[in-house]
Amino acid sequence: MEPVLELKNISYAYHTLDGETKTLTDISFSVASGEFVAIVGPSGCGKSTLLSIISGLLEPEKGLIKMNGKYTGENSMNIGYMLQHDYLFEWRTVYKNVLLGLEIQHMLSAKSRTKAMDLLETYGLKQFANSKPSELSGGMRQRAALIRTLVLDPDILLLDEPFSSLDYQNRLFAADDIGQIIRSTQKTALLVTHDLSEAVSLADRVIILTNRPASISKIVPITFDLEKDTPLHRRNAPEFKNYFNTIWEELNQNE
Incomplete structure (x- = not known):
């Protein structure tokens, strides 16, 4: 089956009077229909920039994007975008x-x-x-x-740290609530977050980015053996700590 979203060798840099700031380099991954993928990485590495490129708000300097099997500009894909604030x-x-x-x-x-x-x-x-x-x-x-x-009725949901403005308790409940809604509607979702616990509790895979200019350091598949697989139940499962530590160690391997 054709992926809903496919990125091939995406690179991007910001240009100002002071020079060039390379942000993304050679980013390639795909997202299957109904899959929930989280993207984590160091602060300022370009996670939100990547979502802006996928949504069409920015154009990549290099690389190609396919949505529902068609390259950007040839498709009429309906993209849903949730930002940090509800607006x-x-x-x-x-x-x-x-x-x-x-x-x-x-x-x-x-x-x-x-x-x-x-x-x-x-x-x-x-x-x-x-x-x-x-x-x-x-x-x-x-x-x-x-x-x-x-x-x-979007084909894919882009979620840019949608819970970051909430306090800790409300953040937990909102992530559980919205995570279950997305699962129940079988929507394809791509989440950017700096919260590793959030990524593990919500995603089917976690893509780990390096420092800027960001490239993909590792992709971690996430599976839980739970009778009721919800974000809150995942946080209490024995596998949760192992996934969290794997991602943490990958992010901090050069520290």
């Missing part, structure tokens, strides 16, 4: 925030409105449909932001 607008209700992407893409219809409300009900936010975002907890706001993305 819910306080002057709109939760329901109208969920509809925002549909409005922007001129996809509002009776059917899409019904789908949005159905998603709010499925994920426990229907009673807050007419509330303002300030009335929601941090985790609920992120859930609303995810629903806003899911209602567009």
Whole structure:
């Protein structure tokens, strides 16, 4: 089966009046349909830049990207992007925030409105449909932001540290909550995070990047033998510590 996403030898550098800053070098990997892949690496190594390239916000200086078997520019792949902040607008209700992407893409219809409300009900936010975002907890706001993305039926979700603005307890619950939603919808997801525990608890594979200019140091497959495989249950499993230590040691091998 053709991968949903395939990167071949991606390189990128930022150019300023002070010179060139090489950020990514020779990045190659693929993501299968329904797979959840996490990317970790040292701070400032180019993780978010990589997501910007995949989403089309930046163009790679070298290399090629395939989505659903077609090169960038030839495909019409629908990409969902969740950022560090939920960017819910306080002057709109939760329901109208969920509809925002549909409005922007001129996809509002009776059917899409019904789908949005159905998603709010499925994920426990229907009673807050007419509330303002300030009335929601941090985790609920992120859930609303995810629903806003899911209602567009994206082929792949790009998650750029979506829980980093939450306190530790809410971060745990939000990651568990949203991780289960993504699994239940069988969406393909690519997560950037600096939190190794988060990566191990959510992902099928963890891609480890080196210091800038970043290249791939190692890819670690993640499997758990659990009756109910959820992010919170993974954190309590015996394999969790081994995966965490493997990734930690790889990241710090040159320290």
